[in-house]
Amino acid sequence: MLPAFLTNNPTPNGYPWSTLDTQTNYYDTGPNTGVIRSYHFTVSRGVIAPDGYQRHVLLINDAFPGPLIEANWGDTIQVTLTNNITGPEEGTALHWHGFLQHGTPWEDGVPSVTQCPVPPGKSFTYQFAATLYGSSWYHSHYSSQYAGGLLGPIVIHGPKSQDYDIDVGPVMLSDWYHDQYFDLVEKTMSPVQALTRFNSDNNLINGKGNFDCSQVTDGTPCTNNAGISKFKFRRGKTHLLRLINTGAEGIQRFSIDGHNMTVITNDFVDVQPYVTAVVTLGIGQRSDVLVKADGDLDAYWMRSNISACSNANQPYALAAIYYDDADTDTDPESTPWDVPDPLTCVNDDFSITEPVMELALPESDLELDMELTKFQNETGHSLWALDGVTFRGNYNSPTLLLSNLGNYSFEPEWAVRNVSKAKSVRVNLFNNSPAGHPMHLHGFNMYLLHEGPGQWDNKTIIRPSNPQRRDVFLVRRGGHVVFQFDAASNPGVWPFHCHIAWHATAGLFTHFLTDPEGVRELRIPNVVAETCRQWGSWTNTNIPEQIDSGL
Ligand SMILES: [Cu+2]
Structure with missing residues (x-):
């Protein structure tokens, strides 16, 4: 259970954010609490068996999942990351999903884009502002380490758009391999087609x-009935669950037997409440839901x-909810909702996801068509591309640092799109590939204009007075998704990529250079x-096995 907000800090007018509320335009304004939430994360290898099956993993402070980062809206988050990965050694970096990093793009944690990887034995301290509030996650953006x-x-605690009684905290949903x-990256990057297709376990x-x-x-050690997560509910009370898809590939369809859910937030954007039996989350997506x-x-x-x-292979995750004094050693006897998978591979319709803090769609001053494809290259590797470009980064040459020096001599495979001074960029993405994709943009909340099968009709926009973000x-x-983002509001280099680990690893990644003068x-x-000097020095005597895009 989490508090409504952290209280070991000033609370002018009763709240850390004083009189600001859910109507405050958090892209322009926000509290400045002056409070720093400090964490130390040491990353190392380990052996765990979260589902009973023993495997080698990467751990943060010896834990999987890693520790909860908790802060109030307007706080500064500081995380010192120490790379203690040995046997073998490996670089790393952490990305803070959904944080806008306004004015601090170098804290975004993307190797070959915003920083060099943190080499073994070294530390890097991230520091960035919590300008949005809600639920999110952090993960490595170095190769597919987060799947490890x-x-x-x-x-991030903030003002409530809806009342509830109990904050149950994060409910992380995750496929598991x-x-x-790295073995899965090798499979993904194999020229043998059959190997590139594999299932989570x-x-x-x-x-x-x-x-x-x-x-x-x-012969791998394995224990049956390793145990599931158990949650406590109090009868008659309304509970907040912070659903987060922290997986590598799988779209989650979340439900609770016998209970409807009221969705109040998607990603970092509060929405007008709507009731549903099943919440659909692609990788990286979050939904805060209320359950009575x-x-x-x-x-x-x-x-x-x-x-x-x-x-x-095994798509069904279970956890148990116990009311009040119910015996937590007895399995529930509830039956599931009968809501068939629509197989559309998309979220709830944009027409029902209406932001609480209303923003009209601005005029766009740059329109791009973007095509997403899958192909086999001449060596037989299955790769992904955006507008024909398959991303492969250079860990030693982050594009942000080059751009900061005015050096725009990017390799084509770095997939940098300079949108120059464009204020608001509209992208008409057509997915001409045989799979659906959870597409993530760093540095912005996207306005989502339209989604559907086939091509966009080039005119229909869902609720331009206040589109979903x-x-x-x-x-x-x-199918297509048309989205828009206020590029010039956040000078930087901002990845736009598929959040399926195996797709990003095989090149489904591009990035926007916004406001180069800025x-x-x-x-x-x-x-x-x-x-970068430390990474350069480490790579003088160690060759990182970058068989993939690097991200
Ligand atoms: Cu994908």
Whole structure:
């Protein structure tokens, strides 16, 4: 259970954010609490068995998932990351999903874009403002390390758009693989087609789940009934659940037997409440939902099913909810909702996801068509591309640092799109590939204008007076999403990529250079260049095995 906000800090007018409220335009204004929330994260290798099946992972402070980062709106978050990965050594970096990093793009944590990786034995201190509030997560953006365990939840307390009684905290939904992330990267990047298609092995809620160990044939230690997550509800009370898809590939369909949910926030944007039995979340997406404990039973299953849009051997995650004094050693006897998977591989319709803090769609001054494709290159590798470009980054040459120096001699495979002085960029993305994708833009909340099968009609916009905004959207196979972002409001280099680990690793990644003049004026702290010197020095004697895009 989490508090309404942290109280070891000034609370003018009763709140850390004083009189600001849910109507405050958080892109322009926000509290400046002067409070720094400081964390130390040490990353290392470890062996764990979250579902009973033992595997090698990467851990943060010896934990999976990593520790909760908790702050109030307007606080500064400071995380010192120490890379203690050995046997073998490996670089790393952490990305703070959904944080706008306005004025601090070098804190975004993307190797080859905003920083060099933190080499083994070294540390890097991130510091950035919590200008938005709600639920999110952090994860490594170095290769597919986050599929190896490098992730954790973030909660930023802010004003409530709806009343509730109890904040249950993060509910992380995650597909789970029994192979190490690098083995899966190798499969993804294999020229053997059959190897590039593989399924996740299990589905976890808050890092827990059971696995049927009779399926293990290679002698790996495995324990049946490793245990599931258990939640407490108080009868008659309304509970806030912060759903976060922290997986690598699978779209989650979340539900609670016998209870409807009221969605109040998607990503970092409060929306007008709407009721649903099933919440759909692509990788990286969050939904805050309210659940009233008004069931007839005193125990219920919480379920998350990986959609048939995704590739899973065991798609069914379970956790248990117990009312009041119900016996937590007894399994619930509730039955699931009968809501079939629509197989559209997209979120709820834009028409029902209406932001509480209303913003009209601005005029765009740059319109781009973007095509997403999958192809096989001449060596037989399956790769992804945006407008024909497959991303491959150079860890030693972050594009932000080059742009800051006015050096725009980017390699084509770095996929930098200079949008110059454009204030608001509209992108008509057509997914001409055989899969749906959770597409994530860094540095902005996107206005989502339209989604559907086939091509956009080039005119229909859903609720231009106040379109849905969020930082990840799902685009269906053979369909389009039209989105817009206020590029000039945040000078930097901002990735736009698929959040499926195996797709980003195979190049489904591009990035926007916004307001290059503004980027020239950024005063990037010397420690960022120092990390590049450290990385350069480490790579003089160690060759990182970058067989993928690097991200
Ligand atoms: Cu994808």
